[in-house]
Amino acid sequence: MTEILGALDLTAGFPGSPPVLDGACVSIRRGVRMALLGQNGSGKTTLLRCLAGALTPIRGTIRANGTALAHDRASLRAHRRLVQLVLQDPDDQLFSADVTQDVSFGPLNLGLGEAGARARVEEALELLAITHLAERPTHQLSYGERKRVAIAGAVAMRPSVLLLDEPTAGLDPAGVAELMATLDGLDTTVVLATHDVDLALSWADEVAVVSGRRVRQGDPSILGDAELLASARLRRPWQLELLHRLGLSANPLPRSVDDVARAIQ
Amino acid sequence: MTEILGALDLTAGFPGSPPVLDGACVSIRRGVRMALLGQNGSGKTTLLRCLAGALTPIRGTIRANGTALAHDRASLRAHRRLVQLVLQDPDDQLFSADVTQDVSFGPLNLGLGEAGARARVEEALELLAITHLAERPTHQLSYGERKRVAIAGAVAMRPSVLLLDEPTAGLDPAGVAELMATLDGLDTTVVLATHDVDLALSWADEVAVVSGRRVRQGDPSILGDAELLASARLRRPWQLELLHRLGLSANPLPRSVDDVARAIQ
C-alpha cells in the first residue's frame, strides 16, 4: 500500500514554549486504520493538527500523496479536501442552528450546489446512523449525538483521510462499540487518537505511539513492548498483559476476548 | 458498617419530561468505595445530584446519617458539610482564575477563618498532589489538572462522603491510576460514577448499576450478571468475560490481571 499522508522530521509547538513534537515522523498508508496513542499532553493533538494543515510546523514537512504541503492558502485549501480533522469536543465544531445546516456547511463550501450538498448530507447522516437527527437543533442533542454530528460534518466532505481526536472519550461502552462499527463502515483512511490501549489493540491495523516528542510506529504488536509503553506512560493492553503473565505467546496477536481464550486453551 | 447516605424510593427528573429516576433506592455505607455504573443518560448524574442535595427529588427521601433530608436552606447547608459532589466538567465548578483562591471558597463558606481556610487549602492541594499548581491560573491548566483542582475544592471541605461524577473520563491510563491512588489515600466514603466496568471491578467494594430508572446494588460480582448488564447496556468486565469463556469460576472475584492469571493457572 502507498502512503497517503505523512510527516517527516516534524517540529511543532507554540511560540514561547518548548516544542511539543521534535523530529517526529509518521507515515499513513492508504486505507489503513491507525490508532495514535499517547498520554494527555504528549502531542497527539498537535500531530493531528499538523497533519490536517491546521497548524504550521516550525520545521519539517507534511506529505500528502507524496507531495510536500506548502502552507500557502491555495495548498491548504486543496489539503483540506483531502484530510479532515474531527476535534475532541464536538462543541468546537458545531455552530449551526440545526443538524442538516451544520453538516451541509462543508459540502456547500466545496462548491457543490444545493442538490449536491443535500445528497452529501443525507449520505453522511446515513453513514453515521443519525438520519433521525436531521431536523433537530444541535444544542439539544446529547454529547454522543453531538459527536456523531461533528463526524458527519467531516465525512460529508468525503475526505480521503479522516483524523479523529479522542472520538470515544466520554462515550459509554455501548456508544464506543457503535461508533467503532460506524467507522468500520467508512471507506476512508482513518487515524484515531486515543489513550485506550485495549481499544487500539482490538481495532487498529497499525499503531503510532507519541512519546518524548517523537512518534514510534508499527503493527499493533508494539503494544507489548514494555519499554516503549513505559516511556509513553501507557499500560499494556490487558490481552497482552495476561498472556505475558501466563508465559504464553502473543502470536498471533490476540485482539479480542475470544482470541485470548483461544491462546490459553 | 452503618449507612451514611442513602436514597429511598427516589423519583427525580426535570419538569416537563418523564422522570429520569423512578423509585430508585441506594444505600451507601460509611467508608465504602462504591462504583456507580450506567450508560450515558441513565440517571447517574441525577442520582448524584439528589444525594448531594443539589436537586430536590419529585418524590422519595434522601437519608443522611439515618435522618431524612429536608430541603430547606439550613438543612441543605448542613448536608453540604457532609456530602460534596465533584461534577464531570471541571469548568462547571471552577469560578476563580486563581487555583488557591478557588479551593479556598468552600472552606471560607464553612465559616473557617483566614488561617483555618489557608490550612485546608494546603492540605487539599497536597492530598491531590497539586501543590505546584497553587499559583497557576485556572485557564492555563490542562483538563486533568483542572479535574484535580475541582476535586481539591471539594476535599478542602472535608466531607464525609465524596461523590465524583466520571472523574476518570478524559484522563489517560497513568492519570486514571494516579487519581485512583489519590482517592485511596482519602479517608472518606467515595462514590464514583463511571462507565468503565473494568475500573469498577478492580476498584470498588460495592457496585450500583443504574438502569430502567432504578438502581441495582450489590457486591462487584453482580458485574457478571449478563441480564443486568444487558438491561444497563454495559458489557462484562474483561476479567469476568474471559473466565466465563474459559468455563472457569469467578470466585474469588478476579480484580486484577494477577487474579485472573491465578484463576487460570
Place this chain on the structure above:
Amino acid sequence: MHIAEGFLPPLQCAAWFAVAAPFVIHGGRAVVREARKSPENRLLLAAAGAFTFVLSAIKLPSVTGSSSHPTGTGAGTILFKPPVMAFLGTVVLLFQALLLAHGGLTTLGANVFSMAIAGPWAGYGVWRLFKAAKAPTWLGVFFAMAVANLFTYCVTSLQLALAYPDATTGFLGALAKFLGVFAVTQIPLSIAEGVLGVLLFGFFTRV
C-alpha cells in the same frame, strides 16, 4: 478603537471621569440590585460581559481595512437596559485596557462615556422609538445596534475635537476632521453590526 492612554490632557481626563461616574454608579447600583435578587443574575451578567468582550474580537466579513471592531453594546442595551450596560461596559473597557492595551486608565472615563453610556443610551432610544412606532422588531434591532455603534465613535470624535481644536476653525473644524477619521470609516462597520444583529435575531427565532 478607544482613546489611548496619555492622549487626553489631564483636566479633560478628570472631567470625563466626573461625567461618567454618576452613570456608572447608577449602573452599579442596578447590578447590585439584580445580583441581590438572585445569585443566578451574577452569572448571567458575567456571561453578558464576557460576551461583549469576545464580540469585539469577532471579525466581520467584508469590513476589511477598518481598524475598528463591533462594540457589542447595542445588543446588550436591548436585553439589559442602558444602566446595566454602563457597568458591564466599564468592566469590558477595563479588561480591554489591561489585557489588550486597547484604551487606557486615565482615558477610561472618556471611553466609558462614549462606549458604555452614550452608545447604549442612543441605541436604546432608537429601540424604544421603533417599538413605539410599531416597526418590525428586526428593523429596531438593526437600527439600535448600528446607532449604538456609530454614536460611540461620534462621541469619541467629539471628545478628541474638544481636546485638540483646529488652529483656525476651532472645535467645529476639529470635529469634522476627527469625525472623518473615526466616524465616517465606522459607518460600514456600524451597518455591519446592525446586520449581524438582524441575523442573530433570525438565528434565535429559529432555535
Place this chain on the structure above:
Amino acid sequence: MTTYSIDDAAWGSPWRRRRVGEKMLLSLALVLTALLTPPWPGCVAVALFSVFLILGPARIRPSLLATVLVAPLTFLLLGTLPVVIQFGGDGWGVGPLRLTQEGLTTAAGLFVHGIAGTLAIMVLATTTPMIDVLTWLRGVHLPDPLLEVASLTYRLLFLLLATTIAVRGAQQARLGDEATFRRRWATVAATTGSIILRTWDRAARLQRGLEGRGYEDSLVTLAPIRRRSWSFVAMTAVGVSGVWLLCLAAA
C-alpha cells in the same frame, strides 16, 4: 493571540508576588508623570524607564511587548492625523487642509505622550493578572457583587475565547474561507448565536456547580499573602522623582 499573551506574561511574571498596591502606585505615578510632563524629556524618560522595567526586572519578552504596542500605535497614528493637518495656515496641503509645522509639533508631542502612557500602563498589565487587580479592588471597598460579576466575567472570558477560536479554526478546516459572501455572513451570525447559547448554558451550569460548593450570596476567597517591599516603593519614588528632576533641569 495578544489577549492571551499579556495575561500569560502577567501570570508568569517574577513580579506577580509583589503587592498589587505597590505596582499600581508605580504604574499610575508613571502614567501621571507622562501626562503632566512635556514630551521631552519627561515622556521619553517615562517611556525608557517603563521599557527598562518591563524587559528588565519583570522579564517580559521584547517580541511580546512589540505585539502589545500594535493596537495603541494604530490609534495614535489615526488619532494624530487630524492634529497634523489643520484648516488654513501656511504649508503644503490639499484644498483647505494644510500640513503645518505647528500641527506636526503638537502631533509629535501627543504621539510621545501616548506611547509613554501606554508603556507605563503596561508595567502594571504585564506583571499583574486581572484577578489580582479585582481582588485588590475588594480592599478599596467596592461592593462585592460588582467585583464578583467582574471576576466571573474574567473566568468566562477565557472559556468563551477558547471556544470561539476553536470553532473558527474548525470552520476553516471545512473550507469556510471558500464560502460565498452571503454564507460567510450567515456563518458569523450562527457562530455568534451558538456561542451566546453556550455562554448562557455555561453560566447556568457554573451557577449549579457553585451552589453545590455552598454559594449563597458571596464568592469569598482568600487573598494571596504579599509582603510589603519598601525597596520597591523606594525604587518607585526614586524613579519617578528622577524623571521630574530631569524635567526641571531641562526647563
